Every structure is written in structure tokens, then in C-alpha cells.
Amino acid sequence: MNRDQLAEFLRSRRARVSPADVGLPSGERRRTPGLRRQEIAQLAGMSIDYYIRLEQGRGPHPSRQVLNALARALMLTQDERAYLFDLAGQPLEAPSIRENVPGSVLHLLAFLEEVPTYVLNARYDILAWNPMANVLMGDLDSRPPEDKNVIRWVFMSPDIAEHLNDEEKGRFARASVADLRAALGRYPDDRRMRALVAEMLALSPEFAELWSRHEVEIRREQRKRVTHPLVGVIDMICQVMPVPDRDDLRLVLYTTEPGSPSHQALRELRQLTMS
Known part of the structure; x- marks a missing residue:
């Protein structure tokens, strides 16, 4: 407790x-x-x-x-x-965070060739991704593990403004902090998560202010506008789906309205993954 x-x-x-x-x-x-x-x-x-x-x-x-x-x-x-x-030490469930991604989920990532998709754990670490997510999010393949944490990227990356405007970043930051607080409630003994929160409280006044609000809300669907250096603005629907039988993992998919300019932009990115 x-x-x-x-x-x-x-x-x-x-x-x-x-x-x-x-x-x-x-x-x-x-x-x-x-x-x-x-x-x-x-x-x-x-x-x-x-x-x-x-x-x-x-x-x-x-x-x-x-x-x-x-x-x-x-x-x-x-x-x-x-x-x-x-x-209060009376969890509705008793989950734990694991580091492995089930093989069936990895197969799904490979199958979704036109949809940027990645696997996120409760600490906001990106554990697996497909080629479309790699090109959309800026070469995940070459990043060290600590640079694959979405919380660090949102609050600490010097190039965040190149991808999200102030309104988009503010909305995403608030939702992420509320979701991370919910996760810490589910996994209070996870040292790496507690270390991440302590790190952000020390280094980011914006994170500290949002954390002090005690807002709690699990992330689900959210609209997002991203500016990509190669294809410009992309309006997407970010769908966050729990992985069956793995409460510590979520599948994050970025989709667009069929036939829209954003849909065409994703198709152009798709060509980059094939070159």
C-alpha cells in the first residue's frame, strides 16, 4: 500500500x-x-x-x-x-511487466505492411516495430534502447518540434503522463518504471507539472498530426490496442482516412521501405 x-x-x-x-x-x-x-x-x-x-x-x-x-x-x-x-494494495488484477513480445504479435507486425505499427510496454519502451513504423518515427533500427522510450522522446528530444506542433505535443504529453501514472499504479514495484518517473521529474518541468495533476486515464484511440521531413503533414488515427493475455503490452497502429492526402503520404512512405 x-x-x-x-x-x-x-x-x-x-x-x-x-x-x-x-x-x-x-x-x-x-x-x-x-x-x-x-x-x-x-x-x-x-x-x-x-x-x-x-x-x-x-x-x-x-x-x-x-x-x-x-x-x-x-x-x-x-x-x-x-x-x-x-x-491501496488491492489491485483488480496482479499483472507483471515482461520484456518478450509473443511470436504471434511479431508475425502480425510483418503482415501489416502498409500500416505503421509498433509494440509498446507499460513503461513506454518500444519493443518491436515494422518497417513502416521505422521510417515514420525516424530510424528506430539504429537507436539505442534508451532512445526507444516514448516518454523520453516527448519530453526530452530536442527535435520534437519538427514532428509535433505545440498543441499536438501538449495533448499527447498530457495523455501519456495520465497513462503512465495508471501504469505505475498497476506495477508499483517495477524499478525501471519508477526510475523513469524520477528521471522525468528531475529533468522536465513540463512532466513534473503534468504529474502533479494526478490525472489517470488509459490511452486508447487518439488523433495525431505528424510532420514528416520527407512527405510533410500526416493526419492519423493512433489506435492503442491491448495484446490479448499480455496486459503489459499494447499494439499501436497509425491509420489514415482512405483516399485522403495523408493516406497518399503514407503510401509514399511505404515506397521508401521498399527501396
Whole structure:
């Protein structure tokens, strides 16, 4: 159980819920945003003293019944609820991060000849990719392992502006940090993930600011605009699909609208992989 992180998360989510959200009068002047501790305790059906101890990082192990009550009172999303259970040492599942990519997934990468596709683990390390992903993302084949981490690339790469404009980068950065926080909740004992977070907190003020928001959301589908040095702007749909029976791995595919200029741009990139 991570008491400090649990306390921070509860405080941050309580500040987000307004009295109107839960049917309470809001005309009364309030010194702090969101609900009071007493109000959350009442909504969750627990004593105010018990809830205060949780927010102060000195409470006992909350039961699954208590966590479910808190999730309802704080109006948590499905992803945030799973993160709450992870922090409290009551994970909905007990996954682990492995480094190998199943052979069937490698075969799928090879089959998707016209679709840039790669395999991402929970730490945002790119573990495998097809030729289209290689040419789209800038020669993954020649990069050392530490340069194949998407979090490092987004927050630390000096050439990120050549690929994503400020709006695109900001949206992707926020989504990635929220997703990484969810992953750390699932794998709290993964030293490499904790080291990555510590590294980014020390080196990137932007990452640190986003991390302090305690936002939690698993990445799924997202639209993305990338500027490629050879074919120009490409508008793509980034689809993030979990690998069956491997919760630590996801398949990331970039598709375009059929017949669009972006579709044609990807076809031009396809020619580069064949030359």
C-alpha cells in the first residue's frame, strides 16, 4: 500500500468534485476548491476521522468495500478507480511487466505492411516495430534502447518540434503522463518504471507539472498530426490496442482516412521501405 500516493490522489480528486456535482448547495463561501473532507466521508458512508487519516497518509488498509465507496463519492472514472485500488494494495488484477513480445504479435507486425505499427510496454519502451513504423518515427533500427522510450522522446528530444506542433505535443504529453501514472499504479514495484518517473521529474518541468495533476486515464484511440521531413503533414488515427493475455503490452497502429492526402503520404512512405 502506497499511503503517501493514496493520500495525494484522494486530495486531488476531492478538490475536483464540486458541491453541485453531488447535489449539495454551493452558495456558501468555501475556502478551498471541491468538497470538504466531511462531505466526502458522508457520501462514502464512513467516519470523518477514518477519511482524514487516509488523506493524511496514516490510515489503515482500506477494504475493497471502502474503496468502492470512495470511488463513488469522488466520482472516479473506470481508470481512476483501478488506480485507486492499485494504490491501496488491492489491485483488480496482479499483472507483471515482461520484456518478450509473443511470436504471434511479431508475425502480425510483418503482415501489416502498409500500416505503421509498433509494440509498446507499460513503461513506454518500444519493443518491436515494422518497417513502416521505422521510417515514420525516424530510424528506430539504429537507436539505442534508451532512445526507444516514448516518454523520453516527448519530453526530452530536442527535435520534437519538427514532428509535433505545440498543441499536438501538449495533448499527447498530457495523455501519456495520465497513462503512465495508471501504469505505475498497476506495477508499483517495477524499478525501471519508477526510475523513469524520477528521471522525468528531475529533468522536465513540463512532466513534473503534468504529474502533479494526478490525472489517470488509459490511452486508447487518439488523433495525431505528424510532420514528416520527407512527405510533410500526416493526419492519423493512433489506435492503442491491448495484446490479448499480455496486459503489459499494447499494439499501436497509425491509420489514415482512405483516399485522403495523408493516406497518399503514407503510401509514399511505404515506397521508401521498399527501396
